[in-house]
Amino acid sequence: MDSEGDPARASYLSRALASEWIPPGLFFIVLGAAALWVSRDYPLGNLNRMGPGYFPRMLSVGMICLGVLILRQGLTGLAGGKGLRAGPDRSFWLIPLSLAVFGLSVEPLGVVVALALTLAVAGAAHREARIKEVAISIVTLIVLCVLIFVVALKLPLRLWPGF
Numbered sequence: 001m002d003s004e005g006d007p008a009r010a011s012y013l014s015r016a017l018a019s020e021w022i023p024p025g026l027f028f029i030v031l032g033a034a035a036l037w038v039s040r041d042y043p044l045g046n047l048n049r050m051g052p053g054y055f056p057r058m059l060s061v062g063m064i065c066l067g068v069l070i071l072r073q074g075l076t077g078l079a080g081g082k083g084l085r086a087g088p089d090r091s092f093w094l095i096p097l098s099l100a101v102f103g104l105s106v107e108p109l110g111v112v113v114a115l116a117l118t119l120a121v122a123g124a125a126h127r128e129a130r131i132k133e134v135a136i137s138i139v140t141l142i143v144l145c146v147l148i149f150v151v152a153l154k155l156p157l158r159l160w161p162g163f
Contacts, residue, residue, distance in 0.1 A: 012078075021074025028067030036060035094125035110160040111149075115142050 016022050035056060042053025098121040106114040116138050123134035149155045 025071030032063030
């Protein structure tokens with residue numbers, strides 16, 4: 001019997017694609033695997049002398065592990081028929097868009113403005129986003145980023161636009 005005529009299998013596949021956990025989990029696994037493949041020729045080094053491939057590989061492994069955890073959550077919910085949604089909601093588009101906003105705005109606008117724009121777009125991805133909570137998150141995360149990257153690590157980042 002072919003799988004196309006099997007209603008249980010079609011139902012399982014459509015439920016898996018409609019899950020709010022399984023597609024993002026697969027996305028993280030694929031993205032982590034692709035980054036791992038791209039960084040395969042970079043010298044790894046060791047913990048005392050990290051090579052240029054150390055951080056990308058560790059980040060890739062972390063993304064794959066995160067994807068597996070998310071996928072596991074979705075498979076658990078799939079068995080009980082939970083975690084279903086009608087289709088991709090706005091977070092499916094706004095989260096990647098927020099990354100693009102940061103990449104395109106950090107050079108001309110500086111870190112503070114780029115982070116504010118990025119976090120505003122990402123905050124709008126939540127179904128029940130509240131302006132006050134998003135604003136508090138933006139201020140808190142900007143302060144933390146400036147303290148960590150500029151003050152503690154002394155990275156030469158431009159904070160504000162250079163008019």
